[in-house]
Amino acid sequence: MSFAENKSLRWKIIACITVAFFVMGAGLAFTMLIEHYVLKSIGESYKSNSELNFFSNELSRLENALELYIDYRTFESIDTYYAVSTGIENLCDLMQDSPSINALRQKEYVVQQLARSFLYYSSRAVSEKRANAPVSASYMQSLECYRFLMEEIQKLNILYMQKNAEVYASNIRNINLLFKLYAVFFMLFFASVLLLLNFLIGKITRPLAEISSVALRVARQDFDIPLFNRKSHDEIGNICMAFDRMIISIREYISKIWEKARTENELRERQMEMQALYADAQLKAFQSQINPHFLFNTLNTGAQLAMMEGADKTCFFIEQTSDFFRYNIAQKEDATVEEELGLVDNFVYIMKVRFGKRLEFIKNVPDSVFHQKLPGMTLQPIVENCIQHGLQNSMGKVFLSVKETADFVEIYIGDNGAEFDPEIREEILSAARSSSPNQLALKKNSQADEKNEHTGIGIINVFSRLRIYFHRDDVFEIFSGADSGMKFLIRIPNV
Template sequence: MLIFTFIYLTITSLTKPLVEISEIAHRVSKRDFDVPLFNRNTNDEIGNICRAFDRMIISIREYIDTIWEKARTEAELREKEIEMQALYTDAQLRALQNQINPHFLFNTLNSGAQLAMMEGADKTCYFIEQVSDFFRYNIQQQKQTATIDEELGLVDNFVYIMKVRFGSRLEFEKVVPTVPLKVEIPAMTLQPLVENCIKHGLKNTTGKVSLEIALKGKYITISISDNGSGIPDEIKESVFKAVSADTTRLPAEILNQTAEPVIDDTEKHTGTGLINVFLRLKLYFHRDDIFDITNGPEGKGTKFIIRIPNHV
């Protein structure tokens, strides 16, 4: 009986782990990786098999986690790309508002420029050419991105048109580096901010708008400011919350409580103008610290700050 008991215990100590390994292996074969580990510390062959099996299970779990994380990241990137395209399309549509036939528009403007040239009206000819270039950029800009230099060219067109319209009431200052600025940013980023500043600066007797670009280490800092009345703190906070929530609308109560909207009169019910610019910057650079809103020079007015990595 003693010998039989000894043999039984010996065989059981060998077969029991093998049965457990067989059961776990069967569950793994059915793609059930939520199985317990053996954690066997013996130095015999069974212990070695159990430890090897534990390492295999851990490796499979880590590999699955890596695949899921990669799939989640790719899905987020695809979603952001779709959102970026939608936002850009929205910005482009607003820029093309009331434009029925771009070719007819260009032909008309070119005819007007030629007529002005024939009559010796050089200033009128130059003005019409600037207007034509401004609309051509908006209509023919099919890319989602543009270089900073290209955006500055659009700003120059727009500011010239505004100066002809408002005369001495508008003062514009631009300080930019002499080196080429080939870093790409979302298209139609700077002009809407300059337009916003002009609109609010002109609420005073004289509107003063400044655009400055500085190269600071690995970053390019773009500042656009005005001498207007500034943006209330609650509006500024709501803009940042909307961008953080990936929405282009300000809360209705915020739009209704302010008598001095921060956006164009045609957009005061949606709030898409300013938020759209910041949201596209966030989606393009995959960061939410790219932009900021502070007080303008001497604590007056509004200052928009864009700080982007300099990849050139």
């Protein structure tokens, strides 16, 4: 079809006429084939006479073999007898085996019964001869059956001739009728071909009417019309493609207003990203207010005093605190997952010293080293949020697990606090993914509310930095844990 679509109208019309003539030729060949089979049936009209003659000849051979054996008792004659008798029995099986009101079938039945009687008596005669008995009545009866059998075969042959003559005459009449039907058939067939050509040519030229209708609508400034979308490259297809290009150009001109609206939406999204960056810079500004030299000098001095006094636990605690703040104040733009997990260990140790047995931290991290990059200070704010949320109960429980898949390093952080409000979850995710200033302000205000005091700008800041860092929205998720509480999922692309 694609080959024909690229051809001209003239080629298509000629192709239709050629196909019509080809179909006519196929019809003519079919009728000639039917005539051939009719003539073949005429040639086979007298086949039954030929088969009956063969049957008569076999009976003569059997009778001759029987006489030779009775007179001379030779091995050749008995072998011939048994071979021919087997063939005659098979031929008898093909004949009419029951009486019939039809004269021809009845005659076949009589011939078959006489043939079986001849076989029976001749077989008895052969058996008696092989027993060295004198020529008996069985041999004479077989000869009498043979004589009657041959007479009946002649009568059956005449009946076959009469029937076959009738069949031959009927076939001749059928041929004459067939020639008359040929004439009617070709007239009808020729009319059908003309109708087919009219349909095909109308189908080829019908698009011209459609083009005329579309041209009138365009003249009336009606551009809300369907495109032709014709894939053919003939004359009509080229006109349709030209109309389609013209209508598309007009629609593109009209759609410029919508393009401007999309541009404004993109600018608004950029403004939201800048707002998230501003929130991140604000958080870092709060962190940088601490003088790092004074802080580290103070912590080192405290660690030395604890060491001199033999307070090993106090010394280790101060060292962990120093490492935590050193990482925090370093203001690294990005870090590895391994570094962030180390910072979480430092922070959890400090919190355990503070809260004692009230805090239980469960960590499930594989032994492998994770070199995947992510924004600095990503995991610690979430762990801190879970600790505060879990400690609302008498016993706070926080868990952290890491699982590596083919595409991501998945970090789960959760607690056993109160059930998480779905509305707050949707507000946090919406604010993180859109970085809308209004939503950020909403979260700042919600920090003052007792119920939502742990869902503030810190979590939104972490999620916004992840979204901007990886340029995708599927790197974080919030959902309720198996036994209530909050559960955070961080997906770090495994690249």
